[in-house]
Amino acid sequence: MNEFFLLKEGEIALKGLNKKLFEGVLIRNVKSAISELGGGNVSASQSVIRVIPNDDPDAVFERLKKVFGVQSICRCKKAEKDFDDICRVAGEFFAENFTKGMRFKVEAKRSDKKFPMDSLEIMRELGGYLLENFPDSVVDVKKPEFILTVEIRGDFAYIHKGNEQAAGGLPVGTSGTALVLLSGGIDSPVAAYMIAKRGVKISAIHFEAPPYTSERAKLKVKSLAEKITPYCGSIDFYCVPFTEIQEKLRDNIFEEYFTIIMRRLMIEISNRIADKYGIMSLVTGESIGQVASQTMGALQCSDAVANIPIFRPVIGMDKTEITDIARKIDTFEISSLPFEDCCTIFTPKHPKTRPVLKEVERIQAEFDFEPLIQKAVENTTFEKIN
Numbered sequence: 001m002n003e004f005f006l007l008k009e010g011e012i013a014l015k016g017l018n019k020k021l022f023e024g025v026l027i028r029n030v031k032s033a034i035s036e037l038g039g040g041n042v043s044a045s046q047s048v049i050r051v052i053p054n055d056d057p058d059a060v061f062e063r064l065k066k067v068f069g070v071q072s073i074c075r076c077k078k079a080e081k082d083f084d085d086i087c088r089v090a091g092e093f094f095a096e097n098f099t100k101g102m103r104f105k106v107e108a109k110r111s112d113k114k115f116p117m118d119s120l121e122i123m124r125e126l127g128g129y130l131l132e133n134f135p136d137s138v139v140d141v142k143k144p145e146f147i148l149t150v151e152i153r154g155d156f157a158y159i160h161k162g163n164e165q166a167a168g169g170l171p172v173g174t175s176g177t178a179l180v181l182l183s184g185g186i187d188s189p190v191a192a193y194m195i196a197k198r199g200v201k202i203s204a205i206h207f208e209a210p211p212y213t214s215e216r217a218k219l220k221v222k223s224l225a226e227k228i229t230p231y232c233g234s235i236d237f238y239c240v241p242f243t244e245i246q247e248k249l250r251d252n253i254f255e256e257y258f259t260i261i262m263r264r265l266m267i268e269i270s271n272r273i274a275d276k277y278g279i280m281s282l283v284t285g286e287s288i289g290q291v292a293s294q295t296m297g298a299l300q301c302s303d304a305v306a307n308i309p310i311f312r313p314v315i316g317m318d319k320t321e322i323t324d325i326a327r328k329i330d331t332f333e334i335s336s337l338p339f340e341d342c343c344t345i346f347t348p349k350h351p352k353t354r355p356v357l358k359e360v361e362r363i364q365a366e367f368d369f370e371p372l373i374q375k376a377v378e379n380t381t382f383e384k385i386n
């Protein structure tokens with residue numbers, strides 16, 4: 001394959017003594033990302049990772065753009081260090097990018113000084129060659145639409161059109177673990193994406209309440225999890241049967257407190273699952289003030305039942321900002337499918353927006369939820385989403 005990719009590491013390059021560790025995880029993630037696309041040769045030197053795909057470079061390129069820890073990607077073609085071969089490969093590359101009347105410029109860098117032509121000569125001669133072979137193009141050194149770069153390096157001549165932005169962030173697996181409370185909505189998949197972007201390895205937990213919630217609603221959540229795996233890697237998916245708890249809440253708890261106590265129970269169960277599997281934190285898609293259960297007071301009531309940190313990556317974002325990211329990561333359409341969620345069944349008309357923690361604790365303590373919590377944890381199902 002004469003095509004390959006140079007991945008720039010971005011933030012990892014600043015990690016000092018830990019750099020090797022971060023780079024090791026990134027290389028592992030890159031290899032695993034491309035494994036189902038035929039794999040390839042992956043090597044690193046001087047904060048740049050080189051990937052030579054075994055086949056389907058287009059698919060590999062798109063896939064690599066989603067690997068966290070990669071700042072930018074340069075898609076290159078390789079030519080022999082011989083001017084005729086450079087012209088041949090540059091011509092092919094030019095043809096792939098050509099549009100009628102295209103204004104272009106050639107840039108050259110020669111780090112191998114033994115190459116007989118200097119940079120200026122390469123630019124001039126190659127520019128002339130391309131112009132001759134593509135009479136519908138125009139050389140424009142001031143405002144080119146397309147810049148073709150030739151780099152004469154130690155091993156080969158590299159031909160490319162510069163760097164394209166990639167996913168950024170830190171390699172997944174370098175910043176601990178989190179259990180994301182994943183609903184079928186717009187916000188929680190975005191929250192999952194955002195925490196994974198900082199290098200956190202995520203698992204997901206979903207609460208279902210059959211027969212009030214359908215199998216299709218659960219499938220929707222699983223396809224959301226699947227959608228974010230190119231960014232997050234494979235996801236351990238836990239599904240909690242929540243029906244009995246919700247029925248007990250509905251039958252016993254004063255409407256006003258239904259949502260807040262339900263959310264505390266969700267956190268409590270998530271926390272126990274996290275403890276059981278050694279997961280270090282919880283993540284939700286809450287945004288302050290978005291709905292009654294997301295006021296400062298309500299969040300305080302949820303936080304009070306957790307003994308591990310709860311992260312809320314979209315806490316300060318407007319719905320439109322969250323939606324923009326959902327579109328970018330392609331979860332928006334699935335999230336918009338109209339299925340019920342366990343949070344929306346039995347929803348009271350007037351939930352408490354300013355719950356007082358002591359009061360909530362007092363009301364909740366009147367009922368013994370412990371056996372149902374234990375049962376829900378025991379009956380939680382697990383599957384791996386790739």
Ligand code: ATP
Pocket residue numbers: 180181182183184185186187188189205206207208283284285286290291293294341342343
């Ligand atoms: P989203 O848009 O992500 O569905 P939402 O706006 O519907 O969130 P809520 O229903 O109040 O808001 O839920 C807030 C957060 O609680 C969600 O972002 C998610 O993290 C979690 N959550 C809600 N329902 C569930 C569920 N059935 N299973 C797991 N987590 C849930």
Ligand code: MG
Pocket residue numbers: 185186187285290
């Ligand atoms: Mg929401």
